[in-house]
Amino acid sequence: MHGVRRARQTQEALEAKRLKDQSKLRDYLALSDDVLARKKQKDWSREALRATTQLLQVNPEFYTIWNYRRHILVNGIFPESTPEQIQDLLKDDLSLTMAALKIHPKVYWIWTHRGWCLNNVPSGPGVDGEGDPRGWEKELWNQELFVVEKLLDADPRNFHAWSYRRVVLASLPVSKPETSELAYTTRKIESNFSNFSAWHQRSKVLSSLWSTGRLDQTKSKEEEFDLVQNAMYTDPRDQSVWIYHRWLIGSEILDREIAVIQSLLEEETHSKWCMESLVHYKRLLLHNHAALVDKSALTRDCIHLLEQLRKVDPGRRARYDEIEITRL
Amino acid sequence: MSHETNPLLIPLHVSYIQNLGKNKNDLIYHLTAHLRMNAIYWGLTALCTMNHREALDRDEMIDYVMSCWDEETGGFGAHPDHDAHILSTLSAIQILVTQDAIGRLDIDRVVKFILSLQQPSGVFAGDSFGEIDTRFSYIAVNALSLLGRLGDLDVEKTVSYIAQCRNFDGGFGSRIGAESHAGQVFVCCAALTILDRLDEIDTPTLSWWLAERQLPNGGLNGRPEKLEDVCYSFWVLASLSMLKKVHYIDSDKLISFILSAQDPEGGGIADRPGDMPDVFHTHFGIAGLSLLGYPGLVDIDPVYCMPAALIETLGLRKGWQSLERRMR
Structure with missing residues (x-):
């Protein structure tokens, strides 16, 4: 529970609320029992679908019911529907999840169901080379970017929405320039x-x-x-x-200078100073910018350079050994 | 510690947790059924940390857990007849391990369920519908480790995905490209700790980012420029424990903040002072206090979020460091 203020209620007030909730509770339990019983019987009818709608409207956090709903659609309803009808059913589910997200913008299961809908858009409206077979997909994904922007207007820090936004951007049938x-x-x-x-x-x-x-x-x-x-x-x-x-x-200056020295080393293949400086600067990258670099590649480079240094500069090999053993 | 703040009201929190299972006439009890398995794990672990493990009936709890096992998939649901999910599966395993009842489990089937959720990219899905998140990777690693079956895991693939979720600020996100978040930092650090791959963490940068989670009122937030919340006490502190940097934050101020979020009448801890308490914040608040060395509490293992002595007995203890237990 987040951000719900604690109100001190009298025993009488609590009892009154409990009584008021009793009929809601009875309805909820009856509905939930009915849906779970249908699920057990693999009831994939339209009636079952309607029952899940009703239950999810009351409790959109009931993940089992979202799962059941997808089974009903895939096994019971899509097989007997035309692509147009499937497209309409998916639009219904997008409206259902949109209404739920307005009240519960941080419930993972609702976002997951939305993503599933979009990944199941049928080809169409064009068929047999006439019209655009990806038209529906384009329409819904483009609309999705607009939806996610609305949700980010309501809460610009919602990390579910940002995460979903990255999925939408990566999935757009016609990608937008970065x-x-x-x-x-x-x-x-x-x-x-x-x-x-x-x-x-x-x-x-x-x-x-x-x-x-x-x-x-x-x-x-x-x-x-x-x-x-x-x-x-x-x-x-x-x-x-x-x-x-x-x-x-960041590591801009280091990156730039490493590149310069690296190309010099390609010309002056035995240059001790090129190698020694590269080890030094690469170690700076490793130690100060570890989050930005490929650590294992840099470590490998350093080990290779130190090996060469021991050959071209044997008088100081003890120091190179020590760097490799203790300070990489 | 300020004078107005109560000490930790252990007897009150124990009875708060005991009463949670007795509200079967409340609508909210049924609306939160999808969290039941997690809630039992939170309640049990909070009781263990307060040294009152016996406050909930052991046999009843174990029978309930086993009634949520889904024979078909091999995983656990959150409640009888709810679908199996990796979230409730970990809670079930944690409860059974804590209650020394792992013998009730068909370990091979559960391991098979967990391993079936790993994706080609290395990340884990929550269930067969394929929602992916680094939370699920941690859950898989934690569960397999508790079951002694880490040997069955493709460690390289698992680590590689987590490493790709590391951001320039040293933190980790829920997926590749996602913003750093203290909860995701915890799951990634803990997974890497269990797999002995702390080399993938940029410790100086991440400890800086974690230390900046503390706000002037002592509480911790989960991301820059967000509000404090008691649950981050555990996620940030546990991560800092694994990095051996708990001393980077002001522990007196954080202890005061957590204590001020207690409900001094009904028991339980809320997200912040004056809000409604719940078992989730009660557990993570108490776990945070334990890591801060609050007197009278039992040590909690920050990696597995279970009693430290138990993890040590299982031979799974890693090299973390929490603050020394205070005498008063």
């Missing part, structure tokens, strides 16, 4: 600098845009520093901004 997701995080951040969920998403999108070269890293980083400094000055107590700042500074 620059539009970058713009979305800008809007979220500008409306509230404290929204670390948006800063987090931004770090992921930028990493991808930079690594694929779709955004010029140097120029883009400068813009990021502007944004972050603006936020810092707005509220220096806000930790979202400082955490993002740490990511932004």
Whole structure:
């Protein structure tokens, strides 16, 4: 139970509430017993489907009933439905889950059922080369992005919604450019600098845009520093901004210099100073930026370099041994 | 500790937990049936931590747990006739291990159920419908370890998925790309601890992020710029224990905060002061107090969230460190 205030009630008030709840309780138990009995008999009829709707409207956290509902649809109702009818049934379930999410935006099972609906959209409306066979899929997934934005407007930190958003973005039949997701995080951040969920998403999108070269890293980083400094000055107590700042500074200088020395080493294959410096800087990466790097690859590189160093610089091999044994 | 705060009201919390099973005429009791197995585990573990294990009837509890076993899948549901899910399966195993009744279990069938949920990516699903989450990976690792069957697990694949959920802030999310969250940090740290793979954790960065979860009022939040909540007392502290950094937070202030969220009349602990208590926050509040060395409590193992002496007897204790037990 989260955020429900404790009200001290008299014994009489509690008793009165219990009496009032008695008829609700009887109805609920009767409904729940009925649905569970149908489930046991593998009743996959429309009547059973209606009963699950009723029960889930009262208690959308009853995961067993969401499971049963999917079994009814897949085994009982879809096989005797046209693609149009299946599409309509799925739309009904999207409305049902939408209503539930408005009241219970953090219940995992509801989000799961929504995802299932979208993954079961039939081909259509086009058939036999006429019209778009992925038309329905496109319609529902695009609509889903809009739905998730509504839910993030209501609670911009809902991590279920953010997580689901990433699933939607990855599943869109026609993918959106990542620059539009970058713009979305800008809007979220500008409306509230404290929204670390948006800063987090931004770090992921930028990493991808930079690594694929779709955004010029140097120029883009400068813009990021502007944004972050603006936020810092707005509220220096806000930790979202400082955490993002740490990511932004990252390991840029080390990465750049390691690349320069690495290419020099390719020309000067026996250069002790290239190797010694590479070990030093790679160890800095390992120790200070462990979360950003491939630790096992870097460790392997260092071991290989130290092995070469022992050959080209045998007088200091004891030091190289020690680094390998104690400080990698 | 401030003067207005009550000490831990152990007798009151014990009777609060005892009474939870006696509210069968309340609507809310039935609306939360999907959490029953977890609730029994929370209640039992809280009682063990307060040294009152005998407050709930052992045989009745074991019979109830066994009545939730789903013969068909090999897993446990949350309540008789509810579908098997990995969440309730772990709680069932934890209860049976704590009650020294593991002999009642068809271990091979349960292990088979758990292993069947691992996905090609290495992450675990919660049930056959395929919702994935690093919580489920931890549950699988924890359960297999308690059953002495870690040897059946593809460790590399399991670790590899968790490692890919690590973010630049040192924390972990529910899936690849998801924002760091203290609950997910706990499950990932604990899974890696059980598998002896703490090398996948960037300890300095993660301990910094965890230490920043403490707010001026002493409580801990689960993500940057969010509200405090008693349940994070356990998830953050347990993670810090595994990293041997519990001293990074102000323990006096956190103890006061947890104590101030008690219901001094009806018993139980709430998410924050003045709110309605529930068994989930009661358990995690008391578990947090145990890790902070609160006097009179029994040690809890932060990795398995079960009595520490029991985990030690099973030979499963890892190298964590909580605060020393205070005398008063």
